[in-house]
């Protein structure tokens with residue numbers, strides 16, 4: 001994914017100005033910035049849901065909307081109603097809807113991809129349980145498995161560690177490490193600097209525009225953080 005001086009707006013309201021950087025295969029980039037900085041907006045633009053008004057975003061060599069099939073998205077777990085009456089395995093199988101389409105029923109290959117994805121996040125033993133009976137961290141892992149089941153080449157995660165306990169954080173990190181080792185590019189929106197240092201190759205530091213893009217040690221400096229967070233720091 002390549003961002004070249006990309007500016008993004010909601011109608012006439014500018015949300016992000018002149019963001020540049022790249023996310024290579026097998027690398028992990030953290031999006032860091034205060035609330036309202038534009039992290040979710042950038043993710044939406046990469047998914048092709050919000051237009052780029054100037055500059056460009058290229059995803060796997062194509063315009064965002066065209067690359068959509070190869071891009072996975074993991075929302076925060078609380079976006080899926082825990083009372084939704086489905087099993088963990090069914091939630092993960094939803095990740096295969098693009099492969100399944102509207103006509104065909106999920107087949108053995110879809111079920112195998114879903115089972116493998118659930119194994120990757122360490123929850124194979126909970127496949128038959130009702131989604132709503134899992135902890136918040138486990139639900140987050142299930143949503144990661146749902147995205148993995150589609151075998152994306154680029155994976156976007158919106159604050160995946162919010163309110164997630166240590167065991168599930170560890171499982172999420174292990175799953176992401178497995179994906180990047182296999183060549184998947186990963187973008188994580190997060191407020192967690194320690195996580196960015198631990199698990200990310202690069203950081204994109206944002207607040208309405210870009211303050212830095214580079215390795216955590218070079219971008220998460222007191223000076224740059226104060227500049228990006230302004231009065232909030």
Ligand code: ATP
Nearest residue numbers: 010013014015033034035036037038039040041042
């Ligand atoms: P948080 O950490 O709170 O999730 P964020 O960095 O993800 O924040 P965004 O949600 O991308 O920030 O919001 C960036 C700016 O765009 C904010 O000023 C927000 O009010 C505005 N915005 C977000 N969604 C819309 C929308 N649908 N229409 C108009 N403005 C929007």
